[in-house]
Amino acid sequence: MPLFINRDQIFAHQVHLLEHKLRSKEERILELETENAILHLRLAECLGKLRRDQEEESKALNHQHQRDAQNITQTALAKLLSQVQAVKQDLSEVFAVYVSFATELEEQSKKLLEKVEQASSSFNGHHGDKVQNLQARVAALERSLEEEKERCGAERQRRKELHNTLVELRGNIRVHCRVRPVLPFDHIQSSTSGSGPASSEEVVYAISDDTVMVNCMKTGMPVQNKMFEYERVHGPEDSQDTVFEEVKPLLTSLLDGYNVCIMAYGQTGSGKTHTMMGSQPLEEHSRTQQEAQQGIIPKAAAELFRLISEKPAESHTVEVSVMEVYNNEVFDLLAKDEQGKAAGQRRDVITTSSGTSEITSLTYEPVCSASEVMQIILSVLKLRAHCPTLVHTDSSRSHLIVTLTISSKSPNALALARRLQSAKKDMQRSTQKEWWSPRCRRANPAARHSSDELFASTASSPCPSPSHSPCPSPRHSISQTPFRTKLQLVDLAGSECVGMSGVSGAALWEVSCINRSLSALSDVLGALAEQRPHVPYRNSKLTHLLQDAIGGDAKLLVMLCVSPTQRFITESLQSLGLGTRARQVQKELPRRKNNTLKVK
Numbered sequence: 001m002p003l004f005i006n007r008d009q010i011f012a013h014q015v016h017l018l019e020h021k022l023r024s025k026e027e028r029i030l031e032l033e034t035e036n037a038i039l040h041l042r043l044a045e046c047l048g049k050l051r052r053d054q055e056e057e058s059k060a061l062n063h064q065h066q067r068d069a070q071n072i073t074q075t076a077l078a079k080l081l082s083q084v085q086a087v088k089q090d091l092s093e094v095f096a097v098y099v100s101f102a103t104e105l106e107e108q109s110k111k112l113l114e115k116v117e118q119a120s121s122s123f124n125g126h127h128g129d130k131v132q133n134l135q136a137r138v139a140a141l142e143r144s145l146e147e148e149k150e151r152c153g154a155e156r157q158r159r160k161e162l163h164n165t166l167v168e169l170r171g172n173i174r175v176h177c178r179v180r181p182v183l184p185f186d187h188i189q190s191s192t193s194g195s196g197p198a199s200s201e202e203v204v205y206a207i208s209d210d211t212v213m214v215n216c217m218k219t220g221m222p223v224q225n226k227m228f229e230y231e232r233v234h235g236p237e238d239s240q241d242t243v244f245e246e247v248k249p250l251l252t253s254l255l256d257g258y259n260v261c262i263m264a265y266g267q268t269g270s271g272k273t274h275t276m277m278g279s280q281p282l283e284e285h286s287r288t289q290q291e292a293q294q295g296i297i298p299k300a301a302a303e304l305f306r307l308i309s310e311k312p313a314e315s316h317t318v319e320v321s322v323m324e325v326y327n328n329e330v331f332d333l334l335a336k337d338e339q340g341k342a343a344g345q346r347r348d349v350i351t352t353s354s355g356t357s358e359i360t361s362l363t364y365e366p367v368c369s370a371s372e373v374m375q376i377i378l379s380v381l382k383l384r385a386h387c388p389t390l391v392h393t394d395s396s397r398s399h400l401i402v403t404l405t406i407s408s409k410s411p412n413a414l415a416l417a418r419r420l421q422s423a424k425k426d427m428q429r430s431t432q433k434e435w436w437s438p439r440c441r442r443a444n445p446a447a448r449h450s451s452d453e454l455f456a457s458t459a460s461s462p463c464p465s466p467s468h469s470p471c472p473s474p475r476h477s478i479s480q481t482p483f484r485t486k487l488q489l490v491d492l493a494g495s496e497c498v499g500m501s502g503v504s505g506a507a508l509w510e511v512s513c514i515n516r517s518l519s520a521l522s523d524v525l526g527a528l529a530e531q532r533p534h535v536p537y538r539n540s541k542l543t544h545l546l547q548d549a550i551g552g553d554a555k556l557l558v559m560l561c562v563s564p565t566q567r568f569i570t571e572s573l574q575s576l577g578l579g580t581r582a583r584q585v586q587k588e589l590p591r592r593k594n595n596t597l598k599v600k
Contacts, residue, residue: 173525173550174231175579176246177560179206180271181236186565199567206235214573217566228576230583236564240278240292243559244299250555251303254406254485255311261488261549262296265518265578266561267571268395268494275561276491296559297377297402297489301370304404304487317482319364319405320373323347325542326385326398327513333380334363344383349544357537357547364405377402387507389496397510399517399542400491407482488549492518492542495571517542522578524550529584558582 186200203215212233216224232246250260264272278295308316322333324344331344348360367373385397493514520540527535528551537547549556560579562572 173582173585174250174555174557175560175583176232176234176243176557177206177212177228177230177562177576177579178234178238178243178271178275179204179212179236179562179564180274182564186563186567199565201566202564203566203569204562204564204572206233209233212562212576214569214576216569216573226573228580230560230579240275240295240299243275244296247296247300247557247559248303250557251300251307251487253555254304254487255307255316255408257483257485259486259488259548259552259554261486261490261546261554261556262300262559263488263490263492263546263549263556264296264559264561265492265521266494266575267563267568268389268496270494270561270563270568270571270575272494272559272561273396273491275559276489297491298370298374300487300489301373301404304406305370308406315409317407317409318367318373319407320367320376321359321362321364321403321405322377322380323359323362323401323403323545324384324398325401325517325545327510328517328541330359330541330545331398332359332361332363333383334365334376335361336363344380349541351544351547356552357544359545373404385510387510389507395496396491396493397507397514399493399514401545402489402491404487404489406485406487408485409482486554488546488554490546495574497571516540521546521550522581525578525581525585528586529581531586 182200182202203217205213205215207213210229210231210233212228212230214226214228216226234243234246247262250262254260262276264276266272274295276295276297278298279293304318308318320334324331324333330347330349332347333344335343335345337343347362350358350360352358365376367376381400384400387395387397389395495515495518496511517540520536520543523536523539524543535551537543537551543550548554558579560575562568562575564572
């Protein structure tokens with residue numbers, strides 16, 4: 001009979017066996033954990049005992065070292081004490097010797113003084129007259145030296161005045177140069193550019209009041225010094241007042257009938273705007289300090305109104321206009337939009353029939369004081385284009401032209417003479433199409449001599465009659481229109497090297513327009529200096545706008561602003577070269593005929 005085994009019983013038996021093994025394993029784990037805890041406790045006790053033993057041993061060693069150090073110190077102190085006692089003994093001996101020498105020296109000095117007194121008395125008796133003669137000659141030489149110094153200063157001033165007179169008579173352009181100091185951002189730029197410390201080295205120097213020296217250093221080549229001479233050179237130490245004192249005499253010419261233009265030229269960051277406008281003073285500065293920081297434009301406005309205040313009341317009126325040449329386009333910064341707010345509007349430059357340049361629809365604001373002029377200028381300066389570059393954080397991207405127009409109702413004799421000659425010149429330039437008439441006396445060449453005489457006779461009358469005119473015309477007579485002169489103050493945008501400025505996009509086009517307009521200015525000056533038959537004024541809106549100032553009868557002063565460091569030496573040499581070229585220009589000024597013009 002087969003045996004039937006129940007599978008569940010077999011599985012239950014196996015589970016029972018496994019549970020028994022599991023319980024035995026768990027008991028073994030508990031025993032091992034207990035042993036592990038006991039071992040950890042023993043290890044902690046051993047570590048603590050070892051730490052205490054180490055501390056005790058270190059303390060014992062420290063005590064031993066302290067005892068040894070104390071012993072060494074005591075021994076050294078004992079030696080020093082013995083040495084000090086020996087030195088004291090030596091000093092006492094030396095002091096005794098010094099006392100004996102002092103007494104002996106005092107006795108010898110008394111004897112020598114007695115001998116000196118005897119010798120001086122004998123010398124005064126025999127050589128007193130010679131000494132007095134020598135003293136008199138020295139005093140005479142000192143007086144002669146002082147006189148020669150005064151005479152030299154007077155001759156230098158006279159030479160300067162004669163040179164300025166020669167420049168005026170020849171019609172040359174006056175050129176001043178200003179070297180700015182080395183500024184903190186020069187060192188920052190040299191470190192970031194990686195060109196080394198040599199890039200911030202000063203290489204442009206104002207060695208005298210009329211000479212600039214440039215150290216041209218090239219690797220592997222000897223240093224070459226280039227000299228540039230101008231009418232006036234200002235060093236880094238010269239203040240704004242010093243710069244303006246050399247410019248101020250030109251303002252007197254405004255009321256004498258001359259147009260005046262002052263132009264600042266140089267690389268970006270060379271100090272043109274600081275020279276023309278000045279720096280923004282801090283609020284805590286006093287009024288005197290704020291005036292000292294002002295540039296040529298505010299100081300010229302103040303000086304102009306000071307000169308007008310010395311004239312008869314209401315004899316002169318002043319109007320101001322502000323323009324900028326941006327991307328070879330002229331913008332009127334005083335023009336108002338429909339809401340009456342200042343908004344720069346584009347204007348055109350045209351050439352009149354008399355050959356002068358004129359801005360169409362230009363806005364003029366009447367002003368009565370220098371503060372009003374500056375208030376208007378500062379209100380529209382925010383419209384001027386600016387852009388930060390690697391060279392300058394607030395670089396101007398346009399040429400700024402501030403024009404002060406002075407209308408004189410009662411001109412003086414010189415202004416009236418220039419006025420009549422200007423009118424005569426305009427009449428001679430006019431075409432026959434505008435003025436010709438079969439009965440016009442100018443159609444007859446023989447009548448020109450009588451016309452010249454008539455200009456001389458009309459000058460003696462403050463209100464010439466139109467019937468006395470050689471050719472009646474619809475124009476107003478000279479006495480009916482006020483005599484107008486212009487003061488143009490120009491802050492040119494700085495020339496830039498594209499690789500150095502790091503600009504791109506729209507700013508790159510701005511740099512291109514700036515460099516092209518300044519290149520056109522250089523071409524115009526070169527053509528005038530070489531007396532070429534054609535002067536390319538219309539190659540740029542800037543030169544077309546300033547045509548009267550550059551090539552006309554205006555007194556033009558170019559203020560060169562240069563950086564002194566090696567990093568900008570290429571741009572500095574380019575600016576100095578343009579100044580040299582400008583000095584060679586001989587402008588065709590109107591000739592004065594004081595013997596013909598009889599003005600009362």
